[in-house]
Amino acid sequence: MNKIETLCLLCSQPLQSAISWKLLLTKQFQPTICDRCSAQFEYSSTATALYQYNDAMKNFLHQYKFLQDVALAKVFRQELHARLKHEKATVIPIPMHPVKQRERTFSHMEELLKAADIPFIQLLEKTTTETQSSKNREQRNQAASLFRLMDGAHVEHKEYFLFDDIKTTGTTLRHATEVLLNAGAKNVKSFTLING
Template sequence: MNKIETLCLLCSQPLQPVISWKMLLTNYFQPTICDKCSARFEHSPTATALYQYNEAMKDYLHQYKFLQDVALAKVFRQELYARFKNEKATIIPISMHPIKQKERTFSHMEELLKAANIPFIQLLEKTTTETQSSKNRVERVQTAPLFRLMVGAHVEHKQYLLFDDIKTTGTTLRHASEILLHAGARNVQSFTLING
């Protein structure tokens, strides 16, 4: 019988398969990157993000989002599962404009949550194809509303948690939060993969 070799999704080095009772009896995911690649990501000191932005994260985002490597959604699934598994708030990933999603072929925020088996709903629709990363700090702060409620969306009077890939000025999260609060949400918090 041939053994299937699993490779690190970032550097293509062979991964040593780990079979344990913990993996078999819990929601423990098989690692998708090697320890060397994992060590390149810097954990965030804040409670509202998993990681800090650095060169390793810049490379990861480029490959995942812009080179459309959807397999990389699995890289942080264990950490995201651990963070969200007991979350009481309804999770809403920050949405992409439909044109951008068609270009990229997948919603990078939704794929991160799917890879970690985290339930979510979508209530927001992006109103512009402009990216915040193409703007300077002043332009980001002064930007027009980025979102609207989806047609037929119903915002309940309860707590929601917005999930985005990176927070720099917080403009995207602020705009999304304002739409939800105005529509009747009791409380809106946010969490990001990366603190910029």
């Protein structure tokens, strides 16, 4: 068997993975982080998130989103693919405001889904450049609607599945759900990478 040597995307230690028929014939992604880095992430006990927020996840989010390290979209692709591959509802990533997306140069939510090979559509657009992380719980709950339907977007009477990076108070997902339900969605579920 041939071995491929790559580096851990988080600590740059060498990774060695063998090329196997199972890897080639099934939807298995090559590892992107080492076992030591992987062990730092704490799995969530909820059915609506993969991981719990901890120091390792804080560092990951900072490097991925704010230092614009788009390669890190691959870190959780195997877990996201396994969780979302059988989802029957239409997947919608929570969007960024266009100004924020230009600053960051990529949509971190869309890149996570692309890396995990999960099809999605975008029906929503963000109405404000303010981030929820800059607000306390009361301010988040009193905020005006964070989203609206994109021009020309058509919401059918079917199920939708919102995907966001982190859920703290649930305000972002609640606002997006309300827009979709008011536009005619039959049902809206949600899932996050991280439970805050």
